[in-house]
Amino acid sequence: MTSNQTRCARITALAVSAVFVLTALASFSCVSSSGSGYERSVDDDQSAAARAAAAKKDKTPPPQNDTDGSTNPPNSSWSGSGSWSSSGSSSISIQIQAATPRGTIELRGAPTGATLLIDGVPRSSAVRALDASGTVARTETEAGYRRVRMELFGYEAWESVIELPARGYVLLYASMPRLPFTLVPASEALVRSDPRRPGSLGTARIAFKAQAPGSARVWIENQSGRLLRDIGRLAITGEAVLVDWDGKDEQGLVLPNGLYRIRIQGEGGEASGSAGASRLVELPRLEPLRAASLHGAYSGALLAPDSIVLPRGVNQVSGGAYAYIDARDSDGAAPGGTMSARIPSWFGLRLGGLPFEGSELVVSIMATPYLGYDFVYDPSGFSLLASLKGELLRAGDFSAAFLARAGIGSFLDDELEDWPASWDGAARFPGAGGGFVLEYAPGPGRIFLSAEAIAARFYPEWGDQSGVWWEVPGFFAWAYLRGGVETLIELGAAGQLSAMASIAARSWPFGGPAGFQPPLSVAGELAWYAPSSPFVLHAYAAGQWERFYSWYFGGGLGLSLLF
Secondary structure, three states: OOHHHHHHHHHHHHHHHHHHHHHHHHHHHHHHHHHHHHHHHHHHHHHHHHHHHHHHHHOOOOOOEOOOOOEOOOOOOEEEEEEEEOOOEEEEEEEEOOOOOEEEEEEEOOOOOOEEEEOOEEEEEOEEOOOOOOEEEEEEEEOEEEEEEEEOOOEOOEEEEEEEOOOOEEEEEOOOOEOOOOEEEOOOOOEEOOOOOOHHHHOEEEEEEEOOOEEEEEEEEOOOOOEEEEEEEEEEOOOEEEEEEOOEOOOOOEOOOEEEEEEEEEEEOOOOOEEEEEEEEEEOOOOOOOOOOOOOOOOEOOOOEOOOOOOOOOEEEEEEEEEEEEEEOOOOOOOOOEEEEEOOEEEEEEEEOOOOOOEEEEEEEEEEOEEOOOOOOOOOEEEEEEEEEEEEEEEOOEEEEEEEEEEEEEEOOHHHOOOOOOOEOOOEOOEEEEEEEEEEOOOOEEEEEEEEEEEEOOOOOOEOOOOEOOOOOOOEEEEEEEEEEEEEEEOHHHOEEEEEEEEEEEEOOOOOOOOEEEEEEEEEEEEEEOOOOOEEEEEEEEEEEEOOOEEEEEEEEEEEEEO
């Protein structure tokens, strides 16, 4: 081979080798590029698939079956919630409570007006059926075992226990024979009442029992059988037959202490027969009992407590209001000037026999608005007082008791927190106190005296008006001496009237000048007790004589209920 041929062969081999190398490099480059693009495509597809699956899962509604595969039956109680989102989010909660199955009970044959009771609860009454076939009483109630009862005064009660199916109907027939007319004492216990007590406090209530309707005559006789009072006839319309007697004879005079017999003789209405009964009633001399204003959170007169304690089971509520009129010149020097008033309004509760026998608990709240005063701040406020009174001694006409009281007060205007709210120095105060009460009650008249020591952050009067200056609020202790008298006036058929007067005087604060300082607080009140009525109407008047140059007075009304 010549040199030229050799050179051409080498060039051809180099060219083929170069083409092969370039082809291999191009193939490797394509494979690498295709692999990386595939990996990115797979990653993108996986992310998109995950997002789609999550969105699909969020949009899946709550399953209709429980996790154990069981299906909720109709009328069952279930709840579920679901949420999904596109541009926002929301949630739904559903609760379904199945209605309790009910059924119908119909009862026939009972007397007209008889009451249908289901499990002791009145549900319907027997009325004349539309088909004129007798009477019918119908009601719907829950399914299950039910106690059905029919009652009517004068008839034997009918009762049965039935099973009422769900959405079912049960028809029953009741047989209720008519009962004979009878009268018997409700109790054999001796009834005791003192007619010298006013209103319902001095009324004897005697109870009998009947089992059929009718009417009866009632009268009072002494132990020898002599007629003392004919109370008259009364209608018997229920099992309880109650007779009230005020302890007076036919002429309206209070009978002497002793034993008396109340008799009742009756005849049946639709039922045949007659019957009679009697009970003994004692008219003893008992300790006095009275209603009270409860203005000062104690029982007694307006400004003075008495020794009376309500027995257990006897309670009282009382409310009232009065206007204290301040008639003085603007400088306070003489009466007849500008007129201003505060109107205390209160409500009290008196509980006999609490917290122990021979004691009573009284709670009284008062609101006091001020009208016509030219004050920078409004002194209107309220106060809350409570007291405990207990018997210490009762011997004949004499009695003694202890009294403990405490109270708080607050103003409607917060700027006056350092002043005594709803202050009425003679009867109400924010602080604590205690003392003793003595009483002498020989008959319809009474007299009672009390001494009470009080500790408070304020004293009823301070500053240049009294000539002595005290820094308030501080700590003050002083004494109150109180007294009251009462007479009970008989009004015949109109009831009784109680007339009371009371006074209160206070000492200087302990550690200060000796003796008592004016004003002398005075009050009068009338209480009307209607015959045998638990309601008592009160009228009040009160005043203060301030160092003999001005009067501070007022009056009002109140109402009490004894129960």
